[in-house]
Amino acid sequence: MKTKYLIIGAGPTGLGAANRLRELGMEEFIILERNNYAGGLATSFKDDAGFTWDIGGHVVFSHYDYFDNLMDSLLGDERLEHQRESWVRSNSTWVPYPFQNNIRHLPPEARWECVKGLLPGHRNEETPTNFAEWFDHIFGAGIAKHFMQPYNFKVWATPPELMQFNWIGERVSVVDLKKVLKNIILEQDDVAWGPNNTFKFPLYGGTGEIFRRLGERLKDRTEFGQSVVAIDPDAKKVTTDSGLTIEYEVLLNTAPVDILAGKWLSNRDAALIDAAGDLTHNSVYVGGVGLDIRDESERNSRCWMYYPESDSPFYRVTNFHNYSPNNVARPGEQLAFMCESSFSEHKPEKVDELMDRTIEGLVNTDMMDPARVKDICTKWEIAVDYGYPVPTLKRDGALRTIQPRLEEKDIYSRGRFGGWKYEVSNMDHSVMQGVEWVERMLKGTPETTYSWE
Incomplete structure (x- = not known):
């Protein structure tokens, strides 16, 4: 041929x-x-229960x-x-994304650590040589501790010290101390940042x-x-x-x-x-968990959530039922949580245990009531060797x-x-x-x- x-x-x-x-x-x-x-x-992919799942949280926006x-x-x-609505789970509470612009939602001690790290004389003024140093240089020690450091290791499954930061561009919102303080004092949120603040999805x-x-x-x-x-x-x-x-x-x-x-x-x-x-490269496990809606309180408007902390294996959960009602078997009557976890030689995971840990993580982070575990109507999973370069x-x-x-x-x-x-x-x-x-x-x-x- x-x-x-x-x-x-x-x-x-x-x-x-x-x-x-x-x-x-x-x-x-x-x-x-x-x-x-x-x-x-x-x-x-469509699973045996009639739920549709992606290999991770794809959205359509364009340049x-x-x-x-x-x-x-x-x-x-x-x-x-x-309209994108995304959140960060930190210190057992919810912070609107981008985290660094909305730290007013944190508990007082964590909030002060983040502000303190931004004050003059507290950030490392030397030119960073890797991603980890960039955290401190741009955001200060507090934001690095409560979000940037743990989240980025969770998603990349690679120590930030081994990564460059020149790739960032429009993907990460940098921080403005004046804006942070204004948002805290006026109790206002800053959530519209980013190229994907609106996105489309197939019906x-x-x-x-x-x-x-x-x-x-x-x-x-x-x-x-x-x-x-x-x-x-x-x-x-x-x-x-x-x-x-x-x-x-x-x-x-x-x-x-x-x-x-x-x-x-x-x-x-x-x-x-x-x-x-x-x-x-890292590898990515996607676990899909579906269940019936019990009451209207379970139907929220969030698109996806980020998880920097260790009480869950996943770094991101997508409310896939919100992307399209047809992603579930009975539109409007079911929930679809699409959960992503990374693994590598730097961050090994027992993939055959990740579905159980995913469900535990949904409970630990208040995404699912413990009593609802028995009501799960579908579990879908895939592990891809090449997740992110x-x-x-x-x-x-x-x-x-x-x-x-x-x-x-x-x-x-x-x-x-x-x-x-x-x-x-x-x-x-x-x-x-x-x-x-x-x-x-x-x-x-x-x-x-x-x-x-």
């Missing part, structure tokens, strides 16, 4: 690229997908007109728009419905159930575990680039293998070693794990990495979303 453009992976980046190729009149492409469905980490138009063509009016089928529909457009060019095992960049051949061999002219990889550079390439050398070894101190150097050497051989690696840049791995970023790669190949237009330099 031969093709001009070969795409590894039918996730958001691979599908975005293939769709753009077709839009521009290029039909010489093939997608290889290891699963028997499209979507990758943006896939949704791009192209992506917005694509969503219009795929979903039309079959989507809902929400049916979860996030995966977006990519199911996009994948349907491209199924005639997709080979499902094909896991790549080897790439010969000199002969320009890819081989799968079923023995399928495809010759290509240009390759777009959206699978984890550490696997490509460290295992699949036939002529990899020590430098590539070492660089691949410098890329770090971690922006470690070694990441950028590794990418500067890997990416130019791949591109010299007409191999381009893009997407959440193909490009390994967490800061440009939202859903819209991921699709646009594929789109912009195509426009570079066919029209010579520079890519703007992704850069390894």
